[in-house]
Amino acid sequence: MNLQTAILQSEITPRGSDYEIIRRVIEKISLDYRDQPSLEDLARDVGEHPATLQKLFTRWAGLTPKAFLQAVTLDHARRLLDDGMPLLEAAMELGMSGPGRLHDLFVTHEAISPGEYKSRGAGLEIRYGFHVSPFGSALIMATERGLAGLAFADEGGEAEAFADMSRRWPAATYVEDMSATAPYTQRIFDPSRWKAEKPLRVVLIGTDFQVQVWQALMKIPLGRAKAYSDIAREVGKPKASRAVGAAIGANPLSFVVPCHRAVGKSGALTGYHWGLTRKRAMLGWEAAQLERG
DNA sequence: CGAGTGAGCGGAA
DNA sequence: TTCCGCTCACTCG
Structure with a gap:
């Protein structure tokens, strides 16, 4: 060649x-x-x-x-944590969230009702599709009320990713429908499309505790990180850092609910449901979004 | 530093 | 109840 x-x-x-x-x-x-x-x-x-x-x-x-x-070094992750700048200020500085907004993707969310939750998704129709993303193949799942699931797969791992996600709502009906899910992909992975006027609609399906933890994650601005223990304190359970880790691991909306912004107290990347490498990639990619302004 | 350990808590079976 | 986890602080070497 x-x-x-x-x-x-x-x-x-x-x-x-x-x-x-x-x-x-x-x-x-x-x-x-x-x-x-x-x-x-x-x-x-x-x-x-x-x-x-x-x-x-x-x-x-x-x-x-x-x-x-x-x-993507440990050093950088540590800096995300402890430069002492209050989070709100940091967010303002980036020209992003005021107090009224959830996070930089401009998400509005509703939690699903306890009835719907307990029924494991019965009666819920979920449209899904795989799409190309900056972090590998992305599995998008959406109900008529908004985005409900986002997962990732390495090459050939699509079936596994689908199994992982559909286990969460075993009683739901799944319909492959790329035309329904494609618009979400465009939107989610292109920061220039994160607009407050047209918030991304999201349904959070989880327990009270999980939803609280996920909301705390959404307050962490792009390009910054928080320790599991800090999040634990924030949701009023200062000793529950490990439970926080478990709740974060159960997050069905990878990337949109920025679970990659949770790191260990030392700044070390301790775990990620979709692979530590992907977590590093996300943090590196976010750092890049900041740098180019 | 690096490995080991037990307390601690929420969720699922 | 029992078991597991994307934790943490503390202990040794």
């Missing part, structure tokens, strides 16, 4: 394949982030040309690989 073909090919590569390489880069970085690998090192390790990698990062997140490297 000559140079021109190579360039052409990288330009027409759909965004969906970007994440596969990003994933490999992040995995590599997680292994030896201590010695700050150069772009050249990383490119060699994942079998790509440095220029290709450079281009890919720009397209994926709008930032340089160097900035991205910094964004």
Whole structure:
């Protein structure tokens, strides 16, 4: 393949394949982030040309690989936590949430009624579809009242992701309907479409405690993080940090309810239902959204 | 630092 | 009731 073909090919590569390489880069970085690998090192390790990698990062997140490297280290996660700036101020500074808003995706939500919850989704019709996203294949689930589920799958993991999600509401009816779910994808993964005037409608299906925890997550601004123990304190159960972790793990709306912004007290990324690598990718991607303003 | 441990709490079976 | 978890603080080496 000559140079021109190579360039052409990288330009027409759909965004969906970007994440596969990003994933490999992040995995590599997680292994030896201590010695700050150069772009050249990383490119060699994942079998790509440095220029290709450079281009890919720009397209994926709008930032340089160097900035991205910094964004996925432990050090950075720690900084998200403890620069002491009150969250509300931080949010204002980003030109985002005032007190009346839930979070930067401009979500309005309603919790589902106890009856509906206990019936495990009986009578609920859920439309679903898989779509390309910056974090791999995204499974979107929606009821007529709004977005109800968002999950991720690595290549070939679609069936597993669907099983995982449909287990949560076993009695619901599932209808594959990509035309119904596609608009959600566009909206969710494009920050320029996060507009207060047209809030994303979301249904939160969970227990009181879980919904409280998820609401606390939605108050964390883009590009920042909170410790599980801080969230525990915030919902009035200061000793329940582990229960908070469990509730966060049960969040059916990955990314929209930003469970990736919860980290351990030390700044370490302790866990993520859809894979730690994906959590790192999300934090790195968010850091990039901030940097390009 | 790194590994091990027990308290602590909510949810599901 | 029993068991499990996206925790934490504390203990040793």
